[in-house]
Amino acid sequence: MTPQPIEILFDDDRTQFSPGEELAGQFLVVPGDARSLRAVELSVLWTTEGKGDEDIGVHHFERLDAQDGENDLRRLIAFRTRLPNSPLSYQGAIVKIVWCVRVRAFPLRGDDFFSEERFQLGNVPAAEQPATS
Amino acid sequence: MNIGFGAEFTGSQLAGTFENSVHSVSKFLRLYEKKRGDRRTGSSKLGSVGEAFFFSVFLLLGLAALAVMLVTIVWPELRANRHYLKARCTVIGATISEKDDDEGGVTYRPDVTIQLIVAGKSYQTTTYDAARLYTSGRQKALTAIEQFQAGKEYDCWYDPTDPRRAVLVRGYSGWTYLLLLVPLSFIAIGGGGLVYTLWHWGTSAERRSALAQRAANMDLLNEPATNGHDFPQVPSDNDWKSSPGTRLSYRLPITTAPGWQLFAAFFACFCWIGITAVFVVIAVRSHVRGEPEWFLTVFIIPFVIVGLVLVYALVRQLLITTGVGPTRMEISRHPLHPGESCDLYLSQAGRLTMNSLEVLLACDENATYRQGTDTRTEQRRVLEQSVYRRDGFEIDPAVPLEHQWSILIPAAAMHSFRSTHNEVKWKLLVKGDVVGWPNFEREYPLIVFPADHCEVEA
Known part of the structure; x- marks a missing residue:
């Protein structure tokens, strides 16, 4: 199956933000058959990566339903949220914290699909990788 | 050895990190999904199917057991008490029926044979009560049939x-109804789990997380998600603020008090040796009798070794x-922030000749993961970072070692972080190397x- 495109754009093309700052942008879902979109979900979230099982924290969540065709989801949809004070983005040795905007689209038929655009919250440098623990 | 933060993001790292890609989520079951490190995580959909199957089995078992209890106990007793008609009957005979149970x-x-006449027609049946349950007490059954004498008339319903369905005693089985809790608990677990699984079926991870977060914020019994401050995922510091120090503002809580460690060591040692000793005695006796049980003897050797290790630890x-x-340990200020300093106060009591005493500032990452069933x-x-060290000195019981100094939290440090499976944990470690005594930490x-100020350049 050919992946279906989702475009996520941050205002001013920024990818770095400070805690408490406002994150704003737009997204556009363009499936092959636009009428088949049932809903889209927008999430501003952090996830962990690394050795441990993945944890996820959703800071901002919106779901838009097509509502019997009255709400056309093919348009450019804006989003805006004030970012929290923590957790800050972090590249640790075995624990990494990644912030992203994720858009998930639900077609009327077939598989749901999503795309995400990562950004950095705060400016914590990556941890040095020690040779041994 | 001092290790720490400081590596910078490179342009290529950022480019790779912020790459946009579209992910398709298959509706078909996959045994394995995302590869993480050198492990693969299981398929969430396969997990959901397994959960649904597990809860369905629970639900069906509960429903089946409940149906059996309703048909055999509840419904007959309900009808006998509410709908049966009163009449007179003649007792023909009474016996005690016996049945082997599953446990040997x-x-x-009690079985009482009666004859009753309804609308001019005679009916003969063997009965006592509506439930017709077998119980373990013979005396109880004997007492029941002794109330009835052959040839005499008694009330019946x-x-x-x-009319072939009749009873000599009405009422409800009382404690037997507590057994209903067993199938009802199966139904509650199975039904609840199944509804939960189906409710989340096809719901995105983000939506589930958002709903769970909202529920946690509404739960008054739990600690709010903000941990009493405005820094999500940073652990609460309420324990410190309630413990004032004598020299500085706050006394730092110890992770595990030595008394509890001793109790845990004693408990583990007591349980292990208690169980192992039984088998050791059996083995030793077999050797004393001249009929050595070599398999048992060899089998318990590793257990004895573990027991000795536990004794050493104790x-x-x-x-x-x-x-x-x-x-x-006491600290002058709170909260702590990267790039800021604070005062520490250390007091070490005892009668000790020390090779060294060292205080380390450490930051650990803890990652919890499932591997199979583990x-x-x-x-x-x-x-x-070593923030204090003193070599070759003695501590007198009357004069504990006391030291107060300042430390700096590195400016490039990550803050404390705690989520379900991942943690960034800051700590102070006090390590003592004692002459002729076990070292402690x-x-x-x-x-x-x-x-406080971590703005990034736009």
């Missing part, structure tokens, strides 16, 4: 739709607890908040 015992039931902990006096936690130290957790 015998259960008993019969089913107007079928003795060591006992020496540390009784010989090394309490260690007290849950494992891996720890990686990403920062370790005591841990005092710190909470480091994000820096």
Whole structure:
């Protein structure tokens, strides 16, 4: 199956933000058959990566339903949220914290699909990788 | 060795990190999904199918058991008490029926044969009560049939739709109804789990997380998600603020008090040796009798070795607890932020000749993951700084070692972080190397908040 495109754009093309700052942008879902979109979900979230099982924290969540065709989801949809004070983005040795905007689209038929655009919250440098623990 | 933060993001790292890609989520079941490190996580959909199957089995077992109890006990007793009609009957005979139960015992039931006449027609049936249950007490059944003598007339109640169904005693089985809790609990677990699984089927991870977060914020019994401050995922520091120090503002709580460590060591030692000793005695007796049980003897050797290790650990902990006096750490300020300094106060009591006493500032990453049925936690130290060290000195019981000094939290440090499976944990470690005594290490957790000023360049 050919992946279906989702475009996520941050205002001013920024990818770095400070805690408490406002994150704003737009997204556009363009499936092959636009009428088949049932809903889209927008999430501003952090996830962990690394050795441990993945944890996820959703800071901002919106779901838009097509509502019997009255709400056309093919348009450019804006989003805006004030970012929290923590957790800050972090590249640790075995624990990494990644912030992203994720858009998930639900077609009327077939598989749901999503795309995400990562950004950095705060400016914590990556941890040095020690040779041994 | 000092290790720490400081590596910078490179342009290529950022480019790779912020790459946009579209992911398709298959509706078909996959045994494995995302590869993480050198492990693969299981398929969430396969997991959901497994959960649904598990809860369905629970639900069906509960429903089946409930149906059996309703048909055999509840419904007959309900009808007998509410709908049966009163009549007179003649007792023909009474016996005690016996039945073997599943555990090899015998259960008993009173059986009274009666004859009653309804609408000019004679009916003969064997009965007592509506439930017709077998119970373990023979005396109870005997007492029941002794109330009835052959040839005499007694009150009875019969089913107007079928007079062959009649009872001599009405009422409810009382405690038997507590058994209904068993199938009802199966139904509650199975039904609840199944509804939960189906409710989440096809719901995105983000939506589930958002709903769970909203529920947690509404739950008054739980600690709010903000941990009493405005820094999500940073652990609460309320424990510190409620414990004032004598020299500085706050006394730092110890991770595990030596007394509890001693109790844990004693409990583990007591249980292990208690169980192992039984088998050791059996083995030794077999050798004394001249009929040695070699398999048992060889089998228990590793258990005896583990027991000896536990005894060593217990003795060591006992020496540390009784010989090394309490260690007290106090801190001047809270909350802590990267790039800021604070004062520390250390007090070490006891009668000790020390090779060295060292205080380390450390930051560990803890990652918990499931591997098969095991849950494992891996720890990686990403920062370790010696902030105080003293070599070759003695501590007198009347004059504990006291030292006060300042430390600096590194400016490039990550803040404390805790989620379900991942953690960034700051701590102070007090390590003592004692002459002729076991070395000791005591841990005092710190909470480091994000820096006050961590704006990034736009």
